[in-house]
Amino acid sequence: MFRIFKERFKEGIKAEELKIRDENVEILGKQLKEKIDKYFQGSFAIREVDSGSCNACEYEISALSNPYYDIERFGVKFVASPKHADAIMITGCLTRNMYEAMMKAYENVPNPKFVIAVGDCALDGGIFKGSYAVMDGIKDKLPVDIWIKGCPPEPIDIISGLLMLLNQKFGE
């Protein structure tokens, strides 16, 4: 136990060190937090659904929770139930087999809701466009509010994408 505390104090708070190392996260995160505090009472809940991604997008979205980004301190939370969510985040092309499950998840997010498409394939299927097994992307199936491009988008891109979404909806 003592050893753990010793390491803990030696290590310090990683998120603070970022001020020196990665200013972008801090600057964007602060703006994001202001918006979320103002319009969502400090908590913006996202339900993430993979409708056919290669799992690289998932890899980067889960990286948002590591101590370097720690996105929860800005008020963004990934939730288990779509019913608790303010927004649904979709990664990957839309496969035939996932179509029904994804639509159900979308319908269960209470209104008003946002649709966030993450990754190059999410909007129109990307390199998988035209295959028999996919319905391309979610472009003409769901009202997409923002598309965060990248293959996969880096964590910092996702943070700035979220900020762009809120700026777009609630003004700069």
Added chain:
Amino acid sequence: MVEELLKPIKDLIADYSFNTKNEIVIRTSDFNLAKVSQYLFRDLDCELATVIATDDRFSDDCCFTIRYVYSYHKKNVFFIVENKVKERFNSLANIIPALNWYEREIRDMFGLVPLNHPDPRPLVLFPENFPPDLHPLRKDFDIKTRPELKSYGKYEYKEVEGEGVFNILVGPIHAGIIEPGHFRFSLAGEHVLQLEIRHFWKHRGVEKLAEGKTAEEILEIVPRVSGDHSYAHTLAYVQAIEKLSNTEIPERAKYLRVLFAELERLMCNLNDVAWLFQDVAYSFGAQGMFILKEEVMRLNKALTGNRFNKNVLKIGGVSVDLNQEKVNLIIDKLGFIADKFEFYKKIIFDSASILDRFETTGRILYETVKELSCVGYTARASGLKSDIRKEHPYLIYDKLTFTSQTFEEGDCFARLKCRLSDIEDSISIIKEVLADLPDGEIFTQPNPLPANRWTLGYSEGQRGNIMYFVKTDKEGKIDRLKIRDPSFNNWQAIQWAVLGDIVADFPLVNKSLNLSYAGTDL
């Protein structure tokens, strides 16, 4: 040597020939197929590496070909049994359980019927979404075909009956940020009686998409088969192409390829250990390991401009070179990671609350991994050696020293220990590579692909070996690309791992195997 090995079955085979220097093609009759397969799988102790069907009806011999690839461990040899098929073929899944999913996949994708298959349900194409007569990998199927989206049938799940038996259904969409798959638990009280898994929710038609493309164009697709293994997948693919086109890459490129491959293995292993800690509610260790994983990803970004090293591999070499500054950066970062890792490793072995969750949980027996031909840490944790870097060395792996440790217990703790030893292996390999890094070119112009040839490409990803089969058509374009992610062989083992455990341990068991859904679904 080969003659010696095949002597006991020399009356059963028509002939054999060398496709490349370690790929031996065996031709036999449909009647003797079972005996030949049994000899290779049981008596020679081969692993089933992959099974490939190709539609050759419009090219040479007006029927389909099924190739069973067996990997022989004691020598660097693959035995490939060829079987010509018209409409039906004899199922071997009853004698070699590892074939079960492969035969069902062939049935869906090619419409060839395996006779007497123990489980004739569809696998890849869900009857809820796809008409039963749709067989995408047939050459006369147009990739743009999109039948009406409606229910064409129903998938029958295996039911467990009895007093007090109930089912818990999970997925396809799970609670966390993970990929979709469906799990059905049948329980009596707290203990799992049966787990049935259903995958292929993310079937994207990758193999069909590859048809008719040039070798270069496919470099866009392979990194997106299974994102976290994008480098290892690309490596398996480019090695197949280079073997086909007879391109010898420069020595320095070989070293760099090993370096990046080990960086990816390191990143995935650190990530796995972090999630394993997270799942036993040991946040301190989990966040500590997430820091190390993020450090590797940032190192990747500094070296190649991409956090997954996605654009490093080219046919004929690599596109990124290292200067002294970058070499120093790697050594610095590795030192930092090794120090911290040492600290967390000590904690694991000291903490009773961690050990209690890991030990004896999710046990997979040696017999199970052997029968299913499991690969990677899933196999090594249960006492089955599996590391294609040692069995069929490529690049410079025959010059390097690494342990690739095996354990006997087969539980979650053994799989954790495999990861820990793999992390140490990767760090020492990278150091060795940097110490010996030769000077010279990093790229050579590849030769054009020959027409109508095929070969295997492989690499060791973090989950186990990745097998690629590449066949060219008469113009030297890709006629058939078969991808076998390690998860395809390993997924079935999870159904045995949870038996008798409580359902609350499932997330831990699942994480301890950490299989790719995207790589399986294709």
